[in-house]
Amino acid sequence: MLFRVDPASSVPLGDQIAACVRGALADGSAEPGERLPAARELADSLGVNVHTVLRGYQRLREEGLIELRRGRGAVIVPGVAAPDRARLVSRLREAAAEARELGLTEAEFLELARTSLG
Amino acid sequence: MNRATPRLRALAALPFVLALAVHLLLFARWRDELPAELATHFSARGEGDGWTGPTAYVLVSTALLLGLAAGWTALVRRRYLWAAWATAGFAGGLLVQLLRANRVDDTFGPVVFSPGMDLGIALVVAVVAGAAGWALGSLVPAEAEPSAPGEADPSVxxxxxxxxxxxxxxxxxxxxxxxxVLALAAAPVTLLVATWPGALLGLLGLVVGVPGLALARVRVTVDRHGLTVRSALVPRPRVRVPLDGVEGAGVREIDAMTDFGGWGYRVRAHRTGVVLRSGEALVVRRGSGREFAxxxxxxxxxxxxxxxxxxxxGKV
Known part of the structure; x- marks a missing residue:
């Protein structure tokens, strides 16, 4: 799996790490059930703080894409649905970013999302 | 990713079939002249000191030849065809000499198997068979050469x-x-079943199993430190090629037997490799023309x- 982070980008480093995992899952270069690198190892490779990596992993956990287990580290959730879920989350994040650019408030965006659910 | 053709495999199996046929034919022909128990193990002076019944002897010798045949058929390469024939010649020659020794000397007392004479004859048979195999190798079209080293530095x-x-x-x-895992499992089983000090052999299971398991799954990493290959279970041992030592990287299809002569951590004249299978490999060109794959x-x-x-x- 390829991780890349650009400190010059406006996107927080943790989010960039999360985006790498989502992308890898969506394009098949990471598989459901695969273990992510240990946070300390990844932090050392990328030259970032361990907490930055953990923030990224935490985000992925909130999105239901990985499981964090004591002693086993971070594992991508098993099951064939994981890549599709990763794509959905990516699109949602894109939509949220676009809404922010358009100047929508959080409430307006959520209202819009609720309306789309029909 | 095995490049042996069916014809090459047939040619590799052939000498073993011949040896098996000759051996069984002679056994049947000499059946009446053979003792009830065949001498199958000999002291340094050539006197029989280990004995096997005829049925067991036929089964074991046939299994031996078939086993060798299976191994050579599976792993044969064109330039090693002669070795398959030499192996078959040596094994076949030895078995026939064994039969002959049992047959001739039974009436005169202890069975004598002259190490010099009989092993010598088996070796001569091996050389002749090897030469035949070498000649037969020319009947098989040459295998495709492995693609040129680092031909494509694919992209940056x-x-x-x-x-x-x-x-x-x-x-x-x-x-x-x-x-x-099997080797590791054998260790406690041996310690339980066998008596001391034979059970010490069980420790072999640990000696084989632990490094085996450590190498069975490796993690390959490319980052600012360079290329690192280490066991997926433990951080050491590891092999690292620092960025300083890398001239370029490419991708190549690797055949474990042809390119590295086997699996595992392989060291060849100009290349080193961690080879766990045949197929896609990351190949790194290092200084002084060496390669790591x-x-x-x-x-x-x-x-x-x-x-x-x-x-x-390089720019920094």
Whole structure:
């Protein structure tokens, strides 16, 4: 799996790490059930703080894409649905970013999302 | 990724079939002249000191030849065809000499198997068979040569100026995992079943199993430190090629037997490799024309990232 982070980008480093995992899952270069690198190892490779990596992993956990287990580290959730879920989350994040650019408030965006659910 | 053709495999199996046929024919022909128990093990002076019944003898010798045949048929390469024939010649020659020794000397007392004479004859048979195999090798079309080293430095992954990147992948050999687990399991079983000091042999299971398991699954990483290959279970042992030592990286199809003569951590004249299977491999050119290869899926991404990191490292 390829991780890349650009400190010059406006996107927080943790989010960039999360985006790498989502992308890898969506394009098949990471598989459901695969273990992510240990946070300390990844932090050392990328030259970032361990907490930055953990923030990224935490985000992925909130999105239901990985499981964090004591002693086993971070594992991508098993099951064939994981890549599709990763794509959905990516699109949602894109939509949220676009809404922010358009100047929508959080409430307006959520209202819009609720309306789309029909 | 096995390049042996069916014809080559047939030619590799043929000498063993011939040896088996000759051996069984002679056994049947000399059946009445053979003792009830055949001498199958000999002291240094050539006197029989180990004995086997005829049925067991036929079964064991046939299994031996078939086993060798299966091994050679599975792993044969064109330039080693002569060795298959030499092996068959030696094994067949030895078995026939064994029969002959039992037959001739039974009436005169202890069975004598002259190490010099009988092993010599078997060796002569081996040389003749090897020559025949070498000649037959020319009947088989040459195998495709492995593609030229580092032919394609596929690409350079575009990296922004301050961007950090890391690629890693776990790869393994299922066969090696199974064998190592079996070896490990054998250790406690031997300690329980066998009596002391024979049970010490069980420790062999640990000696084989522990490093086997450590190597059965490796993690290949490309990052700002260079290329690192280590066991997926423990951080050491590891092999690292620092960015300084990398001239370029590419992808190649590797055949474990042809290119490295086997599996595992392989050292050849100008190349070193961690070879867990045949197939896609990341190949790194180091200074002084040496190469380091590791078989891993998605090697293209790894090579592209390594090239990008090396390029940037050179500029600093």
């Amino acid at each position: 992954l575009p990296l922004a100026a301050g961007e950090a990147a890391r690629w890693s992948k776990d790869t393994g050999s299922r066969a090696l995992t199974v064998l190592s 590791v078989t891993v899926p998605d090697a293209r991404t790894a090579a592209a990232l390594l090239n990008a990191l090396v390029e940037r490292h």
